[in-house]
Amino acid sequence: xxxxxxxxxxxxxxxxxxxxxxxxxxxxxxxxxxxxxxxxxxxxxxxxxxxxxxxxxxxxxxxxxxxxxxxxxxxxxxxxxxxxxxxxxxxxxxxxxxxxxxxxxxxxxxxxxxxxxxxxxxxxxxxxxxxxxxxxxxxxxxxxxxxxxxxxxxxxxxxxxxxxxxxxxxxxxxxxxxxxxxxxxxxxxxxxxxxxxxxxxxxxxxxxxxxxxxxxxxxxxxxxxxxxxxxxxxxxxxxxxxxxxxxxxxxxxxxxxxxxxxxxxxxxxxxxxxxxxxxxxxxxxxxxxxxxxxxxxxxxxxxxxxxxxxxxxxxxxxxxxxxxxxxxxxxxxxxxxxxxxxxxxxxxxxxxxxxxxxxxxxxxxxxxxxxxxxxxxxxxxxxxxxxxxxxxxxxxxxxxxxxxxxxxxxxxxxxxxxxxxxxxxxxxxxxxxxxxxxxxxxxxxxxxxxxxxxxxxxxxxxxxxxxx
RNA sequence: GGAGCCAUCGCCAAGUUGGUAAGGCCGUAGAUUGCAAAUCUGCUAUUCACCAGUUCGAGUCUGGUUGGCUCCUCCA
Numbered sequence: 001x002x003x004x005x006x007x008x009x010x011x012x013x014x015x016x017x018x019x020x021x022x023x024x025x026x027x028x029x030x031x032x033x034x035x036x037x038x039x040x041x042x043x044x045x046x047x048x049x050x051x052x053x054x055x056x057x058x059x060x061x062x063x064x065x066x067x068x069x070x071x072x073x074x075x076x077x078x079x080x081x082x083x084x085x086x087x088x089x090x091x092x093x094x095x096x097x098x099x100x101x102x103x104x105x106x107x108x109x110x111x112x113x114x115x116x117x118x119x120x121x122x123x124x125x126x127x128x129x130x131x132x133x134x135x136x137x138x139x140x141x142x143x144x145x146x147x148x149x150x151x152x153x154x155x156x157x158x159x160x161x162x163x164x165x166x167x168x169x170x171x172x173x174x175x176x177x178x179x180x181x182x183x184x185x186x187x188x189x190x191x192x193x194x195x196x197x198x199x200x201x202x203x204x205x206x207x208x209x210x211x212x213x214x215x216x217x218x219x220x221x222x223x224x225x226x227x228x229x230x231x232x233x234x235x236x237x238x239x240x241x242x243x244x245x246x247x248x249x250x251x252x253x254x255x256x257x258x259x260x261x262x263x264x265x266x267x268x269x270x271x272x273x274x275x276x277x278x279x280x281x282x283x284x285x286x287x288x289x290x291x292x293x294x295x296x297x298x299x300x301x302x303x304x305x306x307x308x309x310x311x312x313x314x315x316x317x318x319x320x321x322x323x324x325x326x327x328x329x330x331x332x333x334x335x336x337x338x339x340x341x342x343x344x345x346x347x348x349x350x351x352x353x354x355x356x357x358x359x360x361x362x363x364x365x366x367x368x369x370x371x372x373x374x375x376x377x378x379x380x381x382x383x384x385x386x387x388x389x390x391x392x393x394x395x396x397x398x399x400x401x402x403x404x405x406x407x408x409x410x411x412x413x414x415x416x417x418x419x420x421x422x423x424x425x426x427x428x429x430x431x432x433x434x435x436x437x438x439x440x441x442x443x444x445x446x447x448x449x450x451x452x453x454x455x456x457x458x459x460x461x462x463x464x465x466x467x468x
Numbered sequence: 469g470g471a472g473c474c475a476u477c478g479c480c481a482a483g484u485u486g487g488u489a490a491g492g493c494c495g496u497a498g499a500u501u502g503c504a505a506a507u508c509u510g511c512u513a514u515u516c517a518c519c520a521g522u523u524c525g526a527g528u529c530u531g532g533u534u535g536g537c538u539c540c541u542c543c544a
Contacts, residue, residue, distance in 0.1 A: 039544050155471090157471070157539085236543075237539075239540085265544075267537080270536070314479080317479085358482095360491080363491035370507090376507085443502095
C-alpha cells in the first residue's frame with residue numbers, strides 16, 4: 001500500500017506502526033447543522049481507505065469524532081432555545097443516517113467532545129505543568145507555541161509576523177500564534193465544565209488530541225506514534241492539524257501520527273463549498289434526488305486528493321456506469337457466486353493500493369463488464385462465468401461499496417406496487433401485440449411506457465424494464 | 469502580502485522511479501433487433517496551458533509566463 005503523505009508531500013510505502021494493525025483517526029463534523037457534500041466526500045474518501053486496508057488483510061480501527069461543544073452550537077442553543085444535547089443528538093443521528101445511505105462504514109470508535117472532558121482537562125493540566133500552556137487573567141488557557149520547536153512542521157507554515165497579519169489579536173495571548181486550549185465561561189448561560197483552571201469549555205484543537213490519547217495512543221500506538229493515519233479535509237491541515245500535532249507532541253513526547261492524509265474539496269462552479277460561503281449542497285437534499293449508492297459512486301469517482309467540481313451532468317454519467325454494472329448483474333442473476341476472477345481482483349487491489357487510485361479501479365470494472373457481456377452474448381449459458389461474475393461484483397461491493405443491491409430492485413427505485421402492476425400489464429399487452437405483429441400498437445405502448453419514465457428492453461427471456 | 473496545489477481529447481478523468489497518452493460520457497460506422505432499447509465491435513488527442521532548458525528521449529525533471537483553486541479566520 002502506498003499513501004500520499006501530506007506532510008512530506010510525497011507518496012510513501014505504508015508500513016503500520018504495529019504489525020498487521022492500522023489505526024486511523026479522521027476529524028469528524030461539528031454537529032450544529034446538516035452535512036453537505038463536502039462532509040460526504042471526506043467520509044467517503046476515508047471509507048475507501050478503510051475498506052482497502054481491510055481487503056489487504058489489516059486489522060483496522062477507525063475513529064471519528066463528533067465535535068458537540070463549540071461556539072456555533074452554543075449560538076444555535078441561544079437562537080432556538082433548544083438544549084445543546086437536543087441539537088447535537090439531532091444532527092449526529094442525521095449525520096449517521098445520511099452516511100449510512102452513502103454506504104459509509106461506521107467508525108469503530110466515535111467519541112464525542114462532551115464525553116471526553118476528563119481526557120481533555122487532564123491533557124491541558126499536563127501541558128500547564130510542563131509550562132507549555134498558560135492560563136490568562138480571564139481563565140482561558142492558551143498553548144504556548146514557542147514551547148514547541150517543531151511547531152509548523154505539519155503544515156510547513158512559515159512563522160513570520162507578516163503572515164499572521166490577518167489573525168485577530170486577542171489581548172491575552174502572549175503570541176498571536178498561540179491558540180486556545182480552554183475557553184472560560186463569560187455569561188451565565190454558557191455551557192460550562194469544571195476544571196482546575198476555570199469553569200469553561202475545550203477549544204477545538206485539543207479535543208482531537210485528547211480523544212486520540214484516550215482511545216488510541218495506549219491501545220494502538222507505540223512509543224513513536226499514537227496512530228498510523230490521521231485524516232481530514234485539506235482545510236484542516238492548518239491550523240487544526242498543526243495545533244493537534246503540536247499539543248500531542250508536547251504532551252506525549254512523540255509524534256501524533258505516522259501518516260497524514262487530506263482530501264480535496266467539493267466545489268460548486270469552481271469554488272469551495274462551505275457554510276460560510278453559503279453555497280452548500282446539503283447531503284439530505286442530494287439524497288432526496290439521488291440514491292445514496294449513485295452519490296457514493298459519483299463522489300468517489302475522482303481521486304480523493306483532487307478537488308471535485310460537482311455537476312449534475314457528471315453525476316448522470318456516474319449513474320450510467322453504475323447502471324451497466326447492475327445490468328450485467330441482472331444478466332447473471334439468479335446464480336450463486338463462486339470466486340472472483342483472480343486477475344480482476346488483483347488489478348483492482350493493485351489500483352487501490354496505489355494511494356487509492358479509484359480511476360484505474362473503475363476502468364478495470366468497466367472492462368470486466370464489457371468483456372463479460374461480450375462472452376455472454378456469444379455463450380449465454382456459461383454458468384461458470386455467471387458465478388464468477390457475480391463474485392466479481394460482490395468483491396466490488398465489499399471493497400468499493402456499490403453493486404450490492406438486488407439488480408431488479410436497483411432499477412425499480414421509486415416505483416410503487418401500483419405503478420409496477422400498471423407497467424407489467426402494459427408490457428403484457430405489448431407482448432400480445434407483438435405476437436400478432438401489430439407493431440403499431442406495440443410501439444404506441446412502448447411510447448406510453450417511455451412517457452412514464454420507463455425504458456424497456458426485449459431479451460431472449462422476455463421484456464425487461466427499468467425506471468430511467 | 470506570505471505559503472501551497474493544479475492546468476491531459478467537446479465533457480469527466482488516469483498517467484510510481486522520464487521511454488513514446490487508461491477508462492467513462494458524447495459523437496460516429498457496424499453487428500444484433502420487426503423498429504427500438506439493452507449489449508458488443510471499430511473509429512474518435514503524433515498530443516498533454518504557453519515559452520525556454522536538461523536529456524538519445526519529457527505529459528512526467530528544471531526555470532519562467534499565463535490561468536484556476538486553496539490555506540494563512542470557523543470550515544470536510
